[in-house]
Amino acid sequence: MTRSARARDVLSGARWWVVPLTAVVGTATLRVFGPWRGWEPGLWAVAATTVTVLWHMSVLGRIALDSALFHEVPRWDYYAYAEVELGEVPARDRHAVMRRSRERVEEFTRIHNLVHVSLGIPAPTPHGYAEASALQAEGRRHVSIGHRWLNRGSRHLPVILEHELAHLRRRDVLRRLFRRAAGSGLAVAAAWGEPLPTAAAVCGALLIAGVAAGWWSELACDWAARRSCGSGGGRGNVARADRGRP
Known part of the structure; x- marks a missing residue:
């Protein structure tokens, strides 16, 4: 294993919140016990934390996308043509719905005006079985759809696909990246410049705001999928959903 591969493995195993949590605790500790005073060290801590979170999450995104393209896309191509049963859906019906899904992604x-959007199936692990997610990094985009949604037939897969395409249309992956970086910087600023109880309250408020923003994003994509696949759904509704923003 090369040095760069070992570095990718270490980064992929680290959760994004490790960096801001460490920065907040370290900043609060330095503020109480360290010799530095004034805003200048705090500004350096805020800038360093924001840039590090942006870089760390960007690397995690590239690792996840590279892994999905390598492992998940061939699995999709296999199940799209293989005469094997998958759950309760006959192979012929699965082939048809997967072909329509591919055509929908090409239309999207x-x-x-995107370069390419790929489709893939994660490994049938406890997490990957029910996964449905959208990835974006360096102009590349990918949608992962777990076995669970293929097992349930044509009624579920189009809705799941439209939900994930809505995430790509709204650029939610990039929004989440910058939201977490900005929130991390604000948390470090509060840890340096505010009394510790106030800083803890600010960090709690930022956490709640991040969770609320995530839920709002999911609800908006649910609404976009409903507009595309709900009552009276069809190509007309899909086109309206593509032109508008959920």
Whole structure:
């Protein structure tokens, strides 16, 4: 294993919140016990934390996307043509719905002038079985759809796919990246410049705001999927959803 591969493994095993949590605790400790005073050290801590979170999450995104393209896309291509049963859905029905899903992704790519959007199936692990997620990094985009949604037939897969395409249309991956970086910087600023109880309250408020923003994003994508696949759904509704913003 090369040095860069070992570094990617270490980074992929680290959760994004490790960096801001460490920065907040370290900043509060330095403020109480360290010799530094004034705003200048605090500004350096805020800038360093924000940049580090941006870099760390960008690396995690690239690692996840590279892994998905390498492992998940061939699995999708296999199940799209293989004459094997998958759950309760006959192979012929699965082939049809997967073909329509591919056509829908190609249409989405053309409408939004994207280079490429890939489809993949995660490994059937306890987490990957029910996974449905959208990835974006360096202009590349990918949608992961777990076995669970293929097992349930044509009624579920189009809705799940439209939900994840809505995330790509709204650029939610990039929004989450910058939201977490900005929130981390604000948390470090509060840890340096405010009394510890106030700083703890600010960190709690930022955490709640982040969770609320995530829920709002999911609800907006649910609404976009409903507009595309709800009553009277069809290509007309899909086109309206592509032109508008949920």
